[in-house]
Amino acid sequence: MLEKKWSENQMKIFIKLLPHLKPVISSIILGIITGIMNQGAAIACSAYGAYLVSLAILGAAPHAILIGIWVLIALVVLRAVMSYAEMWYAHKAAYGILAHLRVKLYRAIEKIAPSYLMNKRTGDLSSTLMSDVETLEWFYAHTYGAAFIAVIVPVIVLAVIAVLIHPYLALVLIPWLFLTVTVPFWFQNRAEVDGRKIREGLAEVNSEVVDGIQGIREILSFGYESWYLKKLRNANKCLSAVQRKYGSRQGIETGLLNFFMSAGLLSVTIISVYLIKNGMMDRQWYAVSIILSIYVFTPVVAIGTMARSFGIMQSSTDRVFTVLEMPETVKDMVEVSKPLQNKLSVEFDHVSFRYKEELPLVLKDVSFRVSPGETVALVGHSGSGKSTCANLLLRFWDVTEGCIRVGGQDVRDLKQVDLRNIVSIVPQDVYLFNCSIKDNLLLGKQNATDTEIYEAARKARIHDFIISLPNGYDTEVGERGVQLSGGQRQRIAIARALLKNAPILLMDEAVSNLDTKNEGELREALQELSKNRITLVIAHRLSTIMAADKIVVLENGTVAQTGRHEEMILRDSTYSRLIRTQYAKMV
Structure with missing residues (x-):
């Protein structure tokens, strides 16, 4: 039930945000491709390096080790290039979309002003225009690419482990991987509530600061410095309380993610020792199996870490789209204005x-x-x-x-x-x-x-x-x-x-x-x-x-x-x- 609710809520975010990807779709595709290649190169570097070390320990020929080092250098260069390319394309898309969203927000405000502005504080509105839109950078620059990688990379790595090393290792990782994936589901309701309260608290603090700056002359003239500081402290106190609560939940999620990942690695270690002892796996694959097991979890943990902040992102998305989807106060009833009399009245x-x-x-x-x-x-x-x-x-x-x-x-x-x-x-x-x-x-x-x-x-x-x-x-x-x-x-x-x-x-x-x-x-x-x-x-x-x-x-x-x-x-x-x-x- 929790998983279903979490999926529905996240799908709402994706459905709302995805149409805005269209102007930069080429950068997005290139970002995903380079991201997968970056992860692949990172995995190849680590796994191949562990394999070379294992060969050296087991007394392999120096010539074979030297060739392997040159291959490893090529993989490191490839990883550096792909890492740069992934960040370039992902952030090029993200910041282009954020600029596009800010313009759309302002145009939306033009259409619903002044009725919408009558009940809005300047600081609250500026928080939506700047801070809430900036929060969506998590999705555009990190989440959508990481989501593809979190699905594709673990499947490929599990397949490599099963085919190249031993299928038992892949099988023992699957339950722990499943538990790692489900961690964000367990806390989603609390994350949504806390995320909304944080965005509202930030908007309130921002509004108080803007009020204080705009009304500084009156505050000083009437000697209301202590009164204003008390209001600001109260707003900050409420925000800090929610942030501590939000941080506590994030800490529990992080602990669970690390526990399941560590449990998975421990299981692989135990099974690997068993397989080697019984002659079912060559010793040079031991270190490789540990490295590959880490990379089974890495992209999943990364997306899980981002999912911990989905409550804030969902709240920001809701605040932004509340403005974007608000109906116009007045609409043009004609495509072309009707002609006016020469002398106006x-x-x-x-x-x-x-x-x-x-x-x-x-x-x-x-x-x-x-x-x-x-x-x-x-x-x-x-x-x-x-x-x-x-x-x-x-x-x-x-x-x-x-x-x-x-x-x-x-x-x-x-x-x-x-x-x-x-x-x-x-x-x-x-x-x-x-x-x-x-x-x-x-x-x-x-x-x-x-x-x-x-x-x-x-x-x-x-x-x-x-x-x-x-x-x-x-x-x-x-x-x-x-x-x-x-x-x-x-x-x-x-x-x-x-x-x-x-x-x-x-x-x-x-x-x-x-x-x-x-x-x-x-x-x-x-x-x-x-x-x-x-x-x-x-x-x-x-x-x-x-x-x-x-x-x-x-x-x-x-x-x-x-x-x-x-x-x-x-x-x-x-x-x-x-x-x-x-x-x-x-x-």
Whole structure:
């Protein structure tokens, strides 16, 4: 029963991983061939060397010994060449596949983001992308080749022992070989549980470390060093406990493997002495029989040693394929996007939305329209649904009911890449990559000329600052743009949107990190940018709200009010109460 369960579990791993071997199948085949030749050469070297020693002890002619030495040298050279070739081909295949898997993982995350990322810690996700994928190197570089060798080599060696020396020796080895093969089966359930706990523990520790690095300023500012270290120690303590348990099981398996192997060798020794004493085997074959018996067990013990870690590998495989096999959040419904109207508009038509079936509606029957050249501000308390509207427009999720139209077409009738190509985004929380300012700006338009980049930066009121830096546009901004202030990062994001020059502009309070002077200057650029294009603003500042052509007030996921600031502020309404509450000092 245990053997059946073990086999089923391991077959699941092999079935999942084998399709990824296709791109490097030639390297895999060559790795297996050279691996078998490497083992064969190693066995021939050891066995033939023992045979020569036995001949020398028994007084063989020096000429015969000298010829044998040259043969042995040739076998040693062959073994060295095959050992190198086996490692080369096995790791060439393994690392090529790992790189392929990481790319597939990232592409899978692109398809399921941002919904998948909402419930995932950065450290946990990076652990899957790096550590879990790296664990699969055991399979690709070592396990699949070793599995073939563990089956082929012992059979060949047993046949050689039976034919060349004596069949009794082969027969006495078979029971011990069988017991050695079955050892991993005995502990598989425990290995799977412990392996899963180790991968989860490693991911937890990794997440805590990433949290600590990203939040180091807050930890130091609030004097929470001891609190954070306690959390980290607790995570490490839990991981260490599972690792000790896992190591204990591995130790027992290793002891059993060595015991059965030693018992097999002892049996061969006893039988060999008996056969020689009774004249049934020549004395020069005694040492050879011991050497060959060792090599009957060696590949099996090697695969058994790897099998001890199958619990960790299975857990890593499950974590990787959980991401790879997760269904896309949204799918392209068409192969080619339907044509759009010349003058684009954005329309929310009775849109309702919930993130999951078991959760309540976040948006309820929301309807509004943004006409060509119009700026519409979405306002409301936190959680009213403003950001959800933006995410649905970009089709990070699909609406539950109703539809969103861009240029007269349902966004589901557009390919995702085409939809997002016609939208420029200026987020409130700007993410900059750890590269140069110029490279970050080129995200807006990859083939932009220097002149276009400088012009966009001037309009965003960031050019003068950039050229004042020692390396100008080639200045590295650091991870997440840490070298720049919040306002500077936001102006780079605005320059990036200006460079993209898409017909729809989506802004999440793009001036929130700017002082009054810079805000006024930048607003002029944004007003110029907004001409002849759709602008949808998630607004918090009163100055931004007042500049909009139309205001859509959201309350508890519904449209509570629509109009202009001058009209709605005079009435006792949701909008006027919102303004009085949040901007009383400014009105």
